[in-house]
Amino acid sequence: MIHGFTITPTGAAALPHAGKGALPLFRDSIEGKGEPVMSTWYPEADLVIQHPKIYTVAITCDEVKEGKTDFPIIEDGGVAAKDGKVIAVGTATDVQQFIGEHTEVIDASGKILTPGFVECHMHCKWTGEQMLNLDFNGVTSRQAILDALKEKVASTPAGEWIEGDGWNELIWEDSQEVITRRELDEVAPDNPLILLHMSAHTVAANSRALEEVGYTKDTPQPEGGEIGHYDDGELDGMLYENAALMPMFAAKPPLTEEQHLQSLELIGQRLNSFGITSAIDANLNYKQMRAYNEARKQNRLTYRANLMFYLDPQFGSFEDNLRRLEEMDCVTGFGDEMLKLNGCKVTLDGITAAFTAAMSRREYRQRPGFYGDTIYTQEEIDALVCKATELGWQFGIHTIGDASEDRALHAFQEANKIRPVKELRHYLIHYQLPYEDQWPIMKELGVGVCLQPTLVSQMGEEPLFWPEQVERFQSPGLMFSNGIIAGGSSDCPVVTPDPLLGMYYAITRVDETTGKTLSKGDESKVTPIQALIMWTKNAAFFSHDDDKMGSVEVGNFADMCLFDNDFIAGNVEDYRTTKVATTILGGEVVYER
Numbered sequence: 001m002i003h004g005f006t007i008t009p010t011g012a013a014a015l016p017h018a019g020k021g022a023l024p025l026f027r028d029s030i031e032g033k034g035e036p037v038m039s040t041w042y043p044e045a046d047l048v049i050q051h052p053k054i055y056t057v058a059i060t061c062d063e064v065k066e067g068k069t070d071f072p073i074i075e076d077g078g079v080a081a082k083d084g085k086v087i088a089v090g091t092a093t094d095v096q097q098f099i100g101e102h103t104e105v106i107d108a109s110g111k112i113l114t115p116g117f118v119e120c121h122m123h124c125k126w127t128g129e130q131m132l133n134l135d136f137n138g139v140t141s142r143q144a145i146l147d148a149l150k151e152k153v154a155s156t157p158a159g160e161w162i163e164g165d166g167w168n169e170l171i172w173e174d175s176q177e178v179i180t181r182r183e184l185d186e187v188a189p190d191n192p193l194i195l196l197h198m199s200a201h202t203v204a205a206n207s208r209a210l211e212e213v214g215y216t217k218d219t220p221q222p223e224g225g226e227i228g229h230y231d232d233g234e235l236d237g238m239l240y241e242n243a244a245l246m247p248m249f250a251a252k253p254p255l256t257e258e259q260h261l262q263s264l265e266l267i268g269q270r271l272n273s274f275g276i277t278s279a280i281d282a283n284l285n286y287k288q289m290r291a292y293n294e295a296r297k298q299n300r301l302t303y304r305a306n307l308m309f310y311l312d313p314q315f316g317s318f319e320d321n322l323r324r325l326e327e328m329d330c331v332t333g334f335g336d337e338m339l340k341l342n343g344c345k346v347t348l349d350g351i352t353a354a355f356t357a358a359m360s361r362r363e364y365r366q367r368p369g370f371y372g373d374t375i376y377t378q379e380e381i382d383a384l385v386c387k388a389t390e391l392g393w394q395f396g397i398h399t400i401g402d403a404s405e406d407r408a409l410h411a412f413q414e415a416n417k418i419r420p421v422k423e424l425r426h427y428l429i430h431y432q433l434p435y436e437d438q439w440p441i442m443k444e445l446g447v448g449v450c451l452q453p454t455l456v457s458q459m460g461e462e463p464l465f466w467p468e469q470v471e472r473f474q475s476p477g478l479m480f481s482n483g484i485i486a487g488g489s490s491d492c493p494v495v496t497p498d499p500l501l502g503m504y505y506a507i508t509r510v511d512e513t514t515g516k517t518l519s520k521g522d523e524s525k526v527t528p529i530q531a532l533i534m535w536t537k538n539a540a541f542f543s544h545d546d547d548k549m550g551s552v553e554v555g556n557f558a559d560m561c562l563f564d565n566d567f568i569a570g571n572v573e574d575y576r577t578t579k580v581a582t583t584i585l586g587g588e589v590v591y592e593r
């Protein structure tokens with residue numbers, strides 16, 4: 001038995017959240033004696049899982065901040081669930097009593113059980129929409145992409161849009177020269193064609209697509225973005241940052257309602273196949289939020305979705321965005337256990353590869369004297385965060401460069417004068433270049449960070465940074481040792497959402513593109529147990545759900561994963577090969593391999 005959630009002989013004390021079924025009842029005689037006796041009554045569980053080794057992650061975020069990382073691990077464990085919640089956790093024998101006539105029993109002998117994984121920063125709806133497109137993620141040949149496009153064009157009626165996603169010239173083995181308009185026109189003369197880079201900050205378009213959006217060689221450069229040109233002044237089809245990208249996406253014919261719902265089903269299946277049962281979905285527009293609502297109503301949502309309301313120049317000026325914020329009458333927390341509003345999101349700078357990240361301590365390694373700039377000024381981001389804070393919104397800010405990080409933290413400090421930021425849990429997304437002088441501020445304000453170890457290890461950005469910057473890249477271990485909550489995430493569709501791969505990179509800090517370690521010392525790495533905490537309890541912090549998910553405890557949602565081998569206690573290379581066997585959401589199996 002494990003202290004803290006032991007099942008008592010009456011079954012009552014251990015079930016504080018289990019409601020009426022938890023009380024001991026009087027019942028009629030046993031063995032014909034004819035007199036009432038005090039007896040024990042156990043509610044009949046909907047689901048009982050027997051004999052797994054349970055990694056409970058029964059630890060609080062406050063304890064994590066204080067440096068604690070241990071929690072009960074139960075050999076030959078048992079979990080009982082009823083009405084979507086966990087009603088008992090203990091040994092296999094302990095949960096035996098909850099098995100009734102209608103209980104589904106899973107024998108998990110030889111398996112391990114973890115909480116369902118939580119993803120604290122990705123783009124679920126967008127990924128689902130991309131799953132309707134050509135997928136070039138991980139394709140290492142430029143020619144293979146051109147061949148796939150030719151094939152697609154041959155089977156697509158003239159005039160119909162063709163879209164591909166995920167290309168990354170840095171991993172092409174035949175040539176790293178990006179594919180620009182003239183080459184795309186040869187492949188697709190009669191279809192608008194757009195190819196989104198894996199960073200999601202760059203698009204390559206052909207002439208038909210450029211015509212549809214109305215871009216010509218004389219179009220003025222949009223503020224905060226860039227329309228690319230060849231040396232001869234003609235458009236090269238390359239578009240950089242949202243300011244240039246969004247008009248292009250807006251020119252596409254909209255998805256039908258059924259396509260919207262399909263996209264949520266597709267991403268749901270994909271997340272469940274990686275053991276993910278809850279995610280924060282960033283950068284949503286109203287249409288996408290409506291699609292979620294419809295999917296929820298039609299019971300087609302298979303993960304708990306936390307939606308971020310996006311405040312971006314694509315929706316108008318800074319003043320327009322401030323007004324949108326004020327006009328939205330619901331705030332963080334609005335919704336239910338399957339679908340609710342998370343925070344406001346602002347992308348404060350871009351990405352390093354496009355020189356759109358905002359640096360301050362050091363200039364760009366490849367552009368002497370150039371530092372980049374934030375998308376909103378200090379005054380603007382202060383005003384947005386303060387207004388959101390006043391209204392009761394949580395705030396998450398995309399920061400890659402250190403200038404951007406400092407500005408975001410300054411805005412949080414300003415907001416803290418209005419209302420304690422600690423309560424709302426404002427946070428930084430990416431936090432690629434952590435600096436020591438920022439940590440006391442973050443600790444004081446309770447500002448957490450959503451990290452993406454897979455992204456950092458697979459992007460191949462090392463040559464773009466100074467060596468001392470590379471050594472800092474998103475150091476999860478330093479967050480643990482400095483009292484800052486670090487949540488696990490992927491930024492999918494940029495990279496795979498697979499939490500086990502993310503854990504692998506957080507533990508090893510290996511740069512997949514160079515084979516080198518990203519850290520100066522071991523202190524920036526995490527232990528396997530800390531890695532598990534990142535994708536469970538810590539990630540749940542960002543949606544204010546750490547009191548009901550991210551651990552297998554009585555009263556929590558019955559969201560769990562089963563695995564055939566104990567990768568957490570095994571060789572670290574096991575993280576790369578282990579696959580989820582079963583994913584359970586609210587006591588129901590949503591994925592089985």
Ligand SMILES: [Zn+2]
Pocket residue numbers: 121122123282491
């Ligand atoms: Zn993102």
